Amino acid sequence: xxxxxxxxxxxxxxxxxxxxxxxxxxxxxxxxxxxxxxxxxxxxxxxxxxxxxxxxxxxxxxxxxxxxxxxxxxxxxxxxxxxxxxxxxxxxxxxxxxxxxxxxxxxxxxxxxxxxxxxxxxxxxxxxxxxxxxxxxxxxxxxxxxxxxxxxxxxxxxxxxxxxxxxxxxxxxxxxx
Numbered sequence: 001x002x003x004x005x006x007x008x009x010x011x012x013x014x015x016x017x018x019x020x021x022x023x024x025x026x027x028x029x030x031x032x033x034x035x036x037x038x039x040x041x042x043x044x045x046x047x048x049x050x051x052x053x054x055x056x057x058x059x060x061x062x063x064x065x066x067x068x069x070x071x072x073x074x075x076x077x078x079x080x081x082x083x084x085x086x087x088x089x090x091x092x093x094x095x096x097x098x099x100x101x102x103x104x105x106x107x108x109x110x111x112x113x114x115x116x117x118x119x120x121x122x123x124x125x126x127x128x129x130x131x132x133x134x135x136x137x138x139x140x141x142x143x144x145x146x147x148x149x150x151x152x153x154x155x156x157x158x159x160x161x162x163x164x165x166x167x168x169x170x171x172x173x174x175x176x177x
Contacts, residue, residue, distance in 0.1 A: 001047035008042030009158035078172035090134035101131040107153040
């Protein structure tokens with residue numbers, strides 16, 4: 001078993017509902033153990049059997065089968081998420097304005113085109129398979145359109161603010177096997 005922090009892109013916004021109790025049940029049914037969720041935005045910490053990428057794809061399939069929508073599932077080990085947190089390139093003025101966007105993979109190209117997206121006072125930086133963001137006035141009043149950046153990079157990702165990232169790392173540490 002391998003400990004993973006699982007992130008589902010874009011649930012519990014718009015029409016893509018994912019009740020956390022059902023999500024925990026689904027993950028356990030796929031072989032996950034010690035499943036815990038954090039807030040209502042598709043975050044889970046669990047131990048998984050086998051290959052993490054295969055487990056992520058199995059969760060995507062289960063979500064589509066059960067709920068009828070397609071959502072990317074991105075997972076990281078606690079150590080990978082901690083490394084991303086330590087690599088955050090921006091001064092953190094308010095943790096809720098600073099984000100990490102784990103990506104579905106390392107972009108193969110498109111960085112030059114992505115840098116052409118207007119950002120206003122917001123800032124973003126690519127580090128491996130993660131994008132780091134600092135919103136000047138919060139995500140709710142963003143000048144940066146991260147969806148345009150991701151489209152130009154050719155990958156999907158799911159954003160979590162630094163408070164959530166820290167909470168997920170702590171949750172993983174509390175349940176260390």
